[in-house]
Amino acid sequence: MKGNVMVGSERKEISSSNENVGRPRELERYVGDIIRAERQRVKDREANEGKLVRPMAGSMKSGLGEIERKAVEDLELLKKEEKERLFSLRRFLDERRPMEADKDSPLGVTEAFTVGLLRGSTMVKAVFGRVKELLASEGLESDDKEVLQTSLPESKSVDESPAQEKSDGPGSDEEDVTP
Numbered sequence: 001m002k003g004n005v006m007v008g009s010e011r012k013e014i015s016s017s018n019e020n021v022g023r024p025r026e027l028e029r030y031v032g033d034i035i036r037a038e039r040q041r042v043k044d045r046e047a048n049e050g051k052l053v054r055p056m057a058g059s060m061k062s063g064l065g066e067i068e069r070k071a072v073e074d075l076e077l078l079k080k081e082e083k084e085r086l087f088s089l090r091r092f093l094d095e096r097r098p099m100e101a102d103k104d105s106p107l108g109v110t111e112a113f114t115v116g117l118l119r120g121s122t123m124v125k126a127v128f129g130r131v132k133e134l135l136a137s138e139g140l141e142s143d144d145k146e147v148l149q150t151s152l153p154e155s156k157s158v159d160e161s162p163a164q165e166k167s168d169g170p171g172s173d174e175e176d177v178t179p
Contacts (some may be wrong), residue, residue: 014167017129022158033062033063034062034064036060036062037058037060037062037063037064037065038062038064040058040059041053041060044058044059054068055067056068056069056072083104097111097113098110099115
């Protein structure tokens with residue numbers, strides 16, 4: 001369909017056919033699709049008891065859904081590539097550690113010393129944590145004590161300490177006299 005438009009003192013011919021869509025028309029269509037898809041997402045959310053529906057999971061396809069889907073794919077690919085790179089870097093470093101290559105070199109001695117210091121402090125921290133946990137724990141109930149006494153071979157009473165065993169043992173009333 002053609003029409004005439006007056007621009008200034010000249011008459012220009014315009015066309016509104018589908019052949020001459022142009023960028024503004026494409027942008028308008030794209031935005032319209034997004035608006036319709038967002039309205040549908042609101043309806044989907046109401047149908048899902050208020051749970052959020054992501055654009056890529058919406059029932060109606062839109063530009064935002066395609067962008068999100070592409071972003072998620074790119075992110076997954078990036079994660080995979082970074083994990084492979086990290087694995088490769090770790091393998092490279094493990095193969096070329098100074099401590100492994102030459103323990104007697106200055107770098108090998110330095111690395112062994114540093115690793116020992118770091119691991120030692122980690123172990124001390126773990127021991128302190130376990131001690132705190134044991135101190136905070138509750139004593140055994142009588143039922144649990146009985147189970148322990150019957151399940152352990154040659155079990156001793158849980159309440160008895162080694163000092164009590166010496167004093168309660170045979171000959172405890174008499175002094176120990178050795179020639």
